[in-house]
Amino acid sequence: MMFKTHLAFGLFAGLLSLKFLEAKNIIIFLSLASFFAVFPDIDEKSSKIGKRLKFLSFPIGIIFGHRGMFHTVYLPITIFLLFLMFDNPIYGIAAFIGYFSHLLTDSLTVHGIRPFYPLLNWKIKSFIKTNSILEFLLFLLIVAIDFYGILTYI
Numbered sequence: 001m002m003f004k005t006h007l008a009f010g011l012f013a014g015l016l017s018l019k020f021l022e023a024k025n026i027i028i029f030l031s032l033a034s035f036f037a038v039f040p041d042i043d044e045k046s047s048k049i050g051k052r053l054k055f056l057s058f059p060i061g062i063i064f065g066h067r068g069m070f071h072t073v074y075l076p077i078t079i080f081l082l083f084l085m086f087d088n089p090i091y092g093i094a095a096f097i098g099y100f101s102h103l104l105t106d107s108l109t110v111h112g113i114r115p116f117y118p119l120l121n122w123k124i125k126s127f128i129k130t131n132s133i134l135e136f137l138l139f140l141l142i143v144a145i146d147f148y149g150i151l152t153y154i
């Protein structure tokens with residue numbers, strides 16, 4: 001999936017979880033969810049975030065490969081635990097949810113992800129091609145829901 005689709009989904013996941021959680025600062029909460037929704041593609045140097053942070057994306061891509069370790073469940077769990085260590089469980093949830101939304105949306109693509117790699121080689125995939133009309137329609141739908149979510153929240 002593309003940067004903008006991940007961003008829209010991350011915001012959606014953040015807005016949705018605010019219905020069940022109480023964050024001290026919703027801007028920080030939504031920013032964390034959105035940031036971690038685009039972060040996993042740091043493992044691909046030609047992705048939008050990878051291009052901006054080439055000094056990170058280049059070695060990460062070589063060591064872990066695209067949609068390798070950075071597209072597993074272990075990283076969001078680790079990031080959540082780090083937030084927990086610093087006594088910030090709510091923001092940890094925001095980061096986890098954002099990251100998880102990335103994994104979920106990538107699992108809808110034909111390339112899919114291996115969420116438990118290297119322990120399990122099991123792959124989740126679906127039929128959406130990255131940068132296709134279908135992805136664009138999905139993106140528009142989520143943006144519309146995001147707007148609705150923001151407007152009804154305010």
Ligand SMILES: [Zn+2]
Nearest residue numbers: 040041071106
């Ligand atoms: Zn990805």
